Amino acid sequence: MTGKTVLVVDDEQAVRQMVAFNLEREGYQVRQAADxxxxxxxxxDVRPDLLLLxxxxxxxxxxxxxxxxRRESYGQDLPIIMLTARGEEEDMVRGLNVGADDYVTKPFSPRELIARIEAVLRRAGASAPGDVLELGGLRLDLGSHRVSAGEQTVEVGPTEFRLLHFFMAHPERVYSRSQxxxxxxxxxxxxxxxxxDVHIRRLRKALExxxxxxxxxxxxxxxxxFSARP
Amino acid sequence: MTGKTVLVVDDEQAVRQMVAFNLEREGYQVRQAADxxxxxxxxxDVRPDLLLLxxxxxxxxxxxxxxxxRRESYGQDLPIIMLTARGEEEDMVRGLNVGADDYVTKPFSPRELIARIEAVLRRAGASAPGDVLELGGLRLDLGSHRVSAGEQTVEVGPTEFRLLHFFMAHPERVYSRSQxxxxxxxxxxxxxxxxxDVHIRRLRKALExxxxxxxxxxxxxxxxxFSARP
DNA sequence: GCGAATATGACACACCGGTGACCGCGCCCC
DNA sequence: GGGGCGCGGTCACCGGTGTGTCATATTCGC
Structure with a gap:
């Protein structure tokens, strides 16, 4: 799954893992740093799309x-969401002045966090991930979560959908099972x-x-x- | 954006000015009232488009x-966002029931405030009388708050109406529960x-x-x- | 033709979503 | 002010689907 990459910077491992778990479930790639x-x-290394700090x-x-x-060239465009404990809210005014895009006070609900992340990413622009992949008569629509061949809809299960998505995003290239x-x-x-192997077979069955x-x-x-050429 | 007018009602001058400064920077007309x-x-006097209360x-x-x-004719359509201090969140449930469209807890970031204002205005603007969404034989009338299929009226509750409204405004796209x-x-x-899930079921029941x-x-x-196609 | 790698079918189980019921809260009407 | 009603949220249960693993068949390269 090729979602946006979020870097979580927090010295508490528990917080990082909670965040990582919830974001990954939503399709984000999550990287962690303790300091x-x-x-x-x-x-x-990974040029994240958003920083949770x-x-x-x-x-x-x-x-x-x-x-x-914010003083560095890459960091200027990097959206930042600050994580803060309750009671530190006054300081956040300074945080926002420094250029944080939003803040979330701990403890926060996963939904709230995700909502804010999506809001910030939306603002950062071009957050809508590539909407339609098309290759050799096959169409995969990320938005509606649909696969079609010509006029007909191709029925695929969730895992086959992700697999096909990855393939269509990276065609003409060999990937090992482990990759x-x-x-x-x-x-x-x-x-x-x-x-x-089994999911490859299921995908083929759906496509055949x-x-x-x-x-x-x-x-x-x-x-x-995955290739359009025989 | 033609400069919507926002009325800020707060007894603290500092809050009013902070809000005014930020909203005006975004192109809003801002009026203030202390009580x-x-x-x-x-x-x-000015018939504001939104009330920050x-x-x-x-x-x-x-x-x-x-x-x-809310009991008055003009006030019924006036979108209201409540401003509240942290810790009063429980009360806000009542606020929302009374008819506030959203609320923001102080201290809030300018971004957050603006995002919510825009969200509320978008909602309110979409429900200009006579505005009708139509898709696959289903008609949803924002003005009269009615849903109909062909000639017949479809009975839906308030939440189902909002759900259906959102769906019809964003068809052919998958939304997670969290979204x-x-x-x-x-x-x-x-x-x-x-x-x-439950409201999806209730909506389906109404539609079936x-x-x-x-x-x-x-x-x-x-x-x-939500899709017209199978 | 042989061994290794892959295809395929079957199966058990976890998980996801559908569903009915229940509870609590406002609100309205007696 | 009490009782009923409508609505929204939660829960528990169940049935179906999807997923991972294995055993077995088949294919491929040499």
Whole structure:
């Protein structure tokens, strides 16, 4: 699943994991950092789309960190949501002045957090993920969550949909079972590699009524490839 | 945007000015009133498009004022956002029942305030009388608050109406339970996600006498979609 | 033709969503 | 002021679907 990437910076592991769990369930990629040093590394590394930043951090405070980021070229466009404990609200005025886009007071509900993230991402512009993928007569519509071949609708289950989505976003390239598990099932899911075979088969079955099954190709010894060419 | 007029009713001058500063920067016309008496005058005078109403006011409370307004002809359509201090959230449930369209807890970020104002105005603007949504034989009349299928009237409750309204305004797109709660119930309402299921069912029940229930579609693992196509 | 890799069918189980019932809260009407 | 009513939210239960695993068949490359 290719969602937006969110970096959570908080010194409490429990908070990070709670956030990660809920965001991943919504389709986000989540990276974690316990302090600003690790955060720097992650930012340079994965270029997150949004930063969830705890107000109280060991060493440099979240406020200073946000200010520092805002002075840098990449950080200027990086949306920031501050996490703060109740009672620190007055400080948040300063936080917002420094350039945070919003803040959430702990404890917060997952829904509230997600709502604010989506609001900020929407504002940051172009948050609507690529809406329709089309390849070799196959159409996959992310918005309506539909797959069609020509005029007909292709019935696929949730996992097959994600698998096909990944394939259509990365065609003409071979992926090993383990890579597919990573990218489609998620990094924190462990299942047998052979499971991929089964879902490949299910995907082919769904496609074969529309003469599109040959687009899912086996590369013996390496993995699978999605291609419009035979 | 042609500069909508917002009336701020709050006894603290600092709050009024902060709000005014931020709203004017966004292009709004802002009027101020320190109490309900002055507010009455302003309302009669400038016919504001939206009312920002402090919960605690000298004399008459914001709640009573809102209730009183709702009983009057002009006030019925006037969108109201309540301003409240943290800790009074429980009371706000009553505020919302009285007819406030949303509320914001102090201290709030300018962003948050503006986002909510825009959300409320969008909702209010969409319900200009005579505005009708039509899709697949279903008609939803915002003005008269009525739903009809062909010649027959479809009986739906308030929540089902809002749900259907949102769906018909955003067809052919999947929304997760969490998104629906955000967009239909509002960002500041916290209920169980499964509550959505129940209202989906109630909506379907209302529609099925008119053979329109199949327009409300389940996308397993993702959410719900409203569509004229099967 | 042989071994390894992949396809396929079957199956058990977890999970998701549908559904009916219940409860509590305002509100309105006696 | 009491009782009924409508509405909204929650819960518990159930049935179906989707998913992962395994055993077995089949194909591929050498």
């Amino acid at each position: 600003t040093v690790a955060a720097r590394g992650e930012i340079a 705890d107000w109280m951090l060991p060493g440099m405070s979240g406020l200073e960190f946000a200010r520092a980021l 597919l598990l990573d990218r489609v099932w998620g990094p924190s899911v462990y299942v047998e590699e052979r499971t991929v 009524r529309h003469e599109a099954a040959q687009m899912v190709q086996t590369v013996r010894g390496s993995g699978y490839r | 309900t008496v002055a507010a009455r005058g302003e309302i009669a 402090d919960w605690m006011l000298p004399g008459m409370s914001g709640l009573e004022f809102a209730r009183a307004l 629906l709660l955000d967009r239909v119930w509002g960002p500041s309402v916290y209920v169980e996600e499964r509550t959505v 006498r008119h053979e329109a229930a199949q327009m409300v579609q389940t996308v397993r693992g993702s959410g719900y979609r």
